[in-house]
Amino acid sequence: MFELFQVSRKFGVFPALEDITFNIMAGERVAVVGPSGAGKSTLIRLLNGTLFSTTGEVRVLGQRLDQLSPQALRQVQSRVGTVYQQFHLVDNLRVVHNLNAGHLNRWSLTKSLVSLIRPMDVQGAFNALEQVGIPEKLYERTDRLSGGQQQRVAIARVLIQDPEAILADEPISNLDPELSKEVIDILVDLSVCSGKTLFCSLHAIEFALSNFGRIIGLRRGRILFDSAAENVTDEMIKSVYRG
Ligand SMILES: Nc1ncnc2c1ncn2[C@@H]1O[C@H](COP(=O)(O)OP(=O)(O)O)[C@@H](O)[C@H]1O
Ligand SMILES: [Mg+2]
Numbered sequence: 001m002f003e004l005f006q007v008s009r010k011f012g013v014f015p016a017l018e019d020i021t022f023n024i025m026a027g028e029r030v031a032v033v034g035p036s037g038a039g040k041s042t043l044i045r046l047l048n049g050t051l052f053s054t055t056g057e058v059r060v061l062g063q064r065l066d067q068l069s070p071q072a073l074r075q076v077q078s079r080v081g082t083v084y085q086q087f088h089l090v091d092n093l094r095v096v097h098n099l100n101a102g103h104l105n106r107w108s109l110t111k112s113l114v115s116l117i118r119p120m121d122v123q124g125a126f127n128a129l130e131q132v133g134i135p136e137k138l139y140e141r142t143d144r145l146s147g148g149q150q151q152r153v154a155i156a157r158v159l160i161q162d163p164e165a166i167l168a169d170e171p172i173s174n175l176d177p178e179l180s181k182e183v184i185d186i187l188v189d190l191s192v193c194s195g196k197t198l199f200c201s202l203h204a205i206e207f208a209l210s211n212f213g214r215i216i217g218l219r220r221g222r223i224l225f226d227s228a229a230e231n232v233t234d235e236m237i238k239s240v241y242r243g
Contacts, residue, residue, distance in 0.1 A: 001026045001165050001197045002047055007056035009042055016042045017221045020056070026164065029191050029198040031208035034218035034240055040201035043218070044169045047199065048082050049073055061164070081158035083187075085170040087150045091143035095153050098142055099125035102160030121160075128156035132186055148179030155186060165197035166190070173203055184211050205237055 007020040017039045024030055032040055045051035046058050049065045058065050060076050068076065089098045100121060122138070129135045132152040137145060142153065151171060158166055168187055172180035184200075188211050191198035202208045208215050209229050217224040217232075217240040225236050 001028070001061065002199070003057070003059040003062075004046070005057040005059075007046065007053045007058055009039075009046060009051065010054045015221050017046070017053075020223060022216065022223070022226055024197060024199060026197055027191075027195045028214065029188060029212050030200070030214045030216060031212035032199070032201045032216040032218055033203070033205045033208045034201075036203065037220075038218040038240075039221040040218060041169050042221075044082065044167050044199070044201060048080050048167055049077050078161065079163050080165045080167060081161045081163035083151070083154050083158055083166065083168040083171050085173050087147075087154045087174075089142050089150055089154060089157075091141075093142055094139050095129065095142055095145070096122060096125045096138050098153055099128060099157050099160055102128070102157040124160055125156075128159040129153070131159055131190065132156045146179070147175050148182060151175060151179075151183050152186065155183070155190070159190070163196065165199065168198070168200040170201050170203055172207065180207065188212075205232075205240070 002024040004020050004022055007017060008015060009017040020043070032043060034040055042051065046053055047060065049060065052066045061079060063072070063076055065073060065076065103121060126135055126138055129138055132155050134149055134152055137149060142150065145153065166187065171187065172183050175183060184207050187198055187200060190196065200212070205215070209232060213229055214227070215229050215232050216226045217236060219240050224239050225232070227236070
């Protein structure tokens with residue numbers, strides 16, 4: 001699904017990522033952990049093609065993203081869905097409209113605009129919302145939902161896109177611990193049931209260790225370890241969060 005070989009990404013002269021090499025197989029579930037500034041968001045943006053590497057090779061579904069035409073890049077991007085920390089929903093729209101935005105890659109501009117007035121795919125939106133456990137919120141205004149419910153809507157929108165991989169960039173950092181657990185459970189269950197690859201960045205390692213089989217530890221743009229969860233030691237955890 002994802003292949004990175006000796007990847008670096010600089011912002012100006014600042015190296016946000018250095019010498020990143022790993023492969024993630026289709027259907028794998030991997031957490032990347034590290035403190036703020038470690039490079040987690042940059043890494044996720046390299047994987048969804050919203051940012052390119054400075055050096056090295058990033059392949060998604062076998063294709064080098066920096067060598068694709070804009071159209072071919074969009075094609076690959078439609079097969080990778082991203083859930084963000086800030087949800088990226090339009091607050092004053094009803095949930096059903098935010099969910100229809102999951103179709104934007106495939107629908108024409110006209111169809112997308114008409115759908116803002118009369119939702120085109122109500123059944124699809126309902127099904128996706130049912131999968132994240134809040135089907136009754138279909139016509140609720142998005143800003144009336146709790147943070148946990150809004151993150152579920154963001155996940156449902158990715159499900160409508162029906163991607164082969166889900167990237168989640170600190171999806172629980174704005175949620176309290178109980179809701180965090182629910183949202184991680186939903187992401188993991190969806191991946192288990194559908195076989196979709198899941199790559200999730202997390203600030204804290206506890207949720208990662210209890211929910212993911214493979215953990216990548218990132219600090220100052222470098223991989224400190226890439227290991228099965230059961231082999232992650234206290235020493236390794238300290239090395240990531242030290243200082
Ligand atoms: N667009 C940008 N311009 C300049 N520096 C950036 C940009 N994006 C990220 N950085 C820097 O790269 C480093 C890694 O950032 P980021 O990937 O957001 O880390 P994380 O998500 O782990 O907190 C940070 O030092 C950050 O300030
Ligand atoms: Mg980040």
